[in-house]
Amino acid sequence: MGAGKTKRMPRAVREQQMLDAAVRTFARRGYTAASMDEIAELAGVSKPLVYLYLNSKEDLFTAVVRREARALTEAVRAGARPAGQPADRQLWNGLRAFFTHTAQHPDGWAVLHLQARTHGERFAAEVAAARAEIVAFVTQLIAAAARAAHRDPDLPEREVAGLAEALVGAAESLADWAGATPGVTARQAAATLMNFAWAGLDDLMRGRPWVPPGDESGDGAAARAG
Amino acid sequence: MGAGKTKRMPRAVREQQMLDAAVRTFARRGYTAASMDEIAELAGVSKPLVYLYLNSKEDLFTAVVRREARALTEAVRAGARPAGQPADRQLWNGLRAFFTHTAQHPDGWAVLHLQARTHGERFAAEVAAARAEIVAFVTQLIAAAARAAHRDPDLPEREVAGLAEALVGAAESLADWAGATPGVTARQAAATLMNFAWAGLDDLMRGRPWVPPGDESGDGAAARAG
Structure with a gap:
């Protein structure tokens, strides 16, 4: 786009264009290899303008991570x-929203799930906070379902936390898989995860945990953990 | 250790010491920030010797990724x-082995799960190959269980692949969680995942998939995917 055109754009719009260009470049090149030149060119603006608006490559990446994390959690x-x-x-509705969003924003998902976790504490902390928010949301959901279904007062808090981590990890893995497997829709990925998780969680909440075989140690820890 | 002592060590032993120092340094500093000086010092050898044995930082990291991936899959x-x-x-035995190994080798797990996936195609491909091996192993296990349990001939191949991805993703997430949560044992993590996954897979294999509510689209895709 020409300079004449960009000049008349409000700052907020141009900033979003820079972030759009940045998420694409970071996702495809990786944080280290991505250059501010390429991002500026893709956004159709000058490099000094990118620095003027977003200060540094580090700040730009932080802004990208924050925007993409917020969009996903919302x-x-x-x-x-x-x-x-x-x-x-x-859960079914939340999972369909998750797989739909990650399918529609593959670059944002790559930045959050791959890039942001290994390029320094600052970025990792942003992603960890967003992930913790989703884990907490899933934890509440599981705890509420357990209270509704179970005669027993509650599943142990730590067990619920573990189940939420398992569910979120499974969803992350399936989002990568769906993104890499032609023809897998968001709906199918969500249905696979519900089939995997819900009937299992459902049994668990009805007080029917999977029971380990009487193995060497035979201490019943697994049954207790359930 | 003194130079006099290291001189009498066989090359293979010294190389393992270098890899031990490298996995620790890469896990804690990250690939980019890790220095060959620090690795050499931690291994108790000179930096030229590290280069003589392992050629470059890139080759050293590749050797680390390969060793840690092989140890985990084995x-x-x-x-x-x-x-x-x-x-x-x-599955229970395999999961206990997985959580025991990742608990005993937290630095190796950090290199595989966090570092190696974002520092270039070469490293990512090494980890992806090891992960694919584990996914294939889990896929076989699920397919065999489905054949044993199900009256129907088979679960659709794609559904089995999705379930295996979900299980591996859940295991990865729980390994991180167990590593960060004091007092969670490998056995408890494995039991949580069995409770989450097995009763669900078990229901699925008995032809009792989770059935989505009759929602807007009502096209039964989820039931088909199951």
Whole structure:
């Protein structure tokens, strides 16, 4: 786009264009190899303007991580609304929103899931905070479902936390897989995960944990953990 | 250790010491920040000797990734032996081996799971190959269990592949969580994942998939995917 045109754009719009160019470049080149020249060119602006608006490559990457993390967590929360539905329905809606968003924003997902976790504490902390928010949301969902389904008061808090970590990790893995496997839709990925997770969680909440075979140690820790 | 002592060591032993120092340094500093000086010092050898044995920082990192990936896949395979056990028992044993190994080798796990995936195609390909081997192993396990349990001939191949990705992703997430949560044992992490996954897989294999609510589109895609 020509300089004459960009001059008349509001700052907020141009900044979003820079972030769009940055997320694409960071996702495809990696943080280290991505150059501010390439980002500026892709955004159709001069490099000094990128520095003027976003200060440094590090700040630009932080802004990208923050924007993409917020968009993902908001999509999942919006998908899982309204609250008060049965837990499996809420989870199903949240998962479809997650897989739809990651399929529609593959570069944003690559930045969050691959790039941002290994290029310094600052970026890793941004992603960890967003992930913790989603894990906390899933934890609440599982705890509420357990309270609704279980005669027993609650699953142990640590077990619920572990189940939420397992679910989020499975979702992350399936998002990568769906992105790399032609023809897998967001809906299919969500259905696979529900098939994997929900019937299992459902059994667990009804007080039917998987019981380990009587092995060497035979200390029943697995049954206790369930 | 003194130079006089290291001189009498066989090359293979010294090389392993260099790799031990490297995995620790890469895990804690990250690939970019890790210095060959620090690695040499931690290994108790001179920097030229590290270059003589392992050529470059890139080759050293590749050697580390390869060694750690092989150790992990071998631990999981050894844990899941002997073949011919019931699938849930084999999975339980494999998972305990996985969580035990990652708990005992936190630096190796950090290199594989965090560092190696974002510092260039070459490293990412090494890790992807090891991960694909584990996914293929889990896929076989699920397919065999489905054949044993299901009246229907098979789960669709793509669905089995998705379930294996979900299980491996859940295991990766729980390994990070167990590493960061004091007091969570390998056995508890494995039991949490079995509770999460197996009862769900078990229901699925018995032809009892989770059924999505009759939502807007109502096209039954989820049921088909299951």
